[in-house]
Amino acid sequence: MLIEEYQIELYTPPWNPGAHRFAARARFAVNISKVLPYLNAVLCGAHYVPSMNTLMLKQGDLLIAFHPHEISITDAANPEDAEQRLKPYIDLVNQTWERxxxxxxxxxxxxxxxxxxxxxxxxxxxxxxxxxxxxxLFATKLVLNLRELRDCKPLLEARYRAQLSALEEMLTP
Ligand code: SF4
Known part of the structure; x- marks a missing residue:
């Protein structure tokens, strides 16, 4: 098993100061960089940046980022919720490494x-x-997968059809 021990931390997301919910991360001593190319192969729609040793993944409203010594998520209500949400990704790293x-x-x-x-x-x-x-700010959150194009109602108007189509193409993994 690669990640045997980890600590959970909650923090206020920098893109949402004053939020009532938190971002969270599991920190560990072991370096999981070597697993990232394997995760990139098995995860549909993952965004892997080898030069930064980072792999990002969107699942529903949740953005998950894998770094050498931590896995972070964009949303958690409390430490128990964070543990529950992060544990499947820790298991995923361990299982992918074993396979x-x-x-x-x-x-x-x-x-x-x-x-x-x-x-x-x-x-x-x-x-x-x-x-x-x-x-x-909306564009910034689109890149982070924290918002969706349909959240911009004016963009759905006929006069922006070409822009919408271009944005859909750019943002589709
Ligand atoms: S709804 Fe669309 S046009 Fe209006 S502020 Fe948001 S991104 Fe801009």
Missing amino acids: RREITPDQRTRLRPTHLAIYRLLPRTNCRECGEATCY
Whole structure:
């Protein structure tokens, strides 16, 4: 087993100061960098950046990030909830490592677009209908998979059809 011991930490997400829920991470002494190419091979839609030793994954509303010495998630109510949400990903790392001889590791990066590239295709009216203060903040959260295109109602209007189509293409894994 690769990760035998870990500590759970809760913290306020930097993109959401004052939030009532938390981000959380499991920290461990062992380095899991060598598992990331195997996870990249088995996880559909993962975003792996070998130069940063990071793999990100979106599951429902949850964003999960695998780093050499920690796994973090974007949402947890309390330490028990964090433990419950993080444990399956710790198990996934351990199980993938045990199965590594059956898996062909994948070193490829599936590039995500930049905030600015996405922002340029949004209506850029800062109308706040999506609940964000600016279109740029919305673009930032789109890149992090914390929001969805359909949350921007103006973007669904006929006049933005081309932009919507381009954004869908950019954001589809
Ligand atoms: S709803 Fe769309 S146009 Fe309005 S602020 Fe949000 S991202 Fe910008």
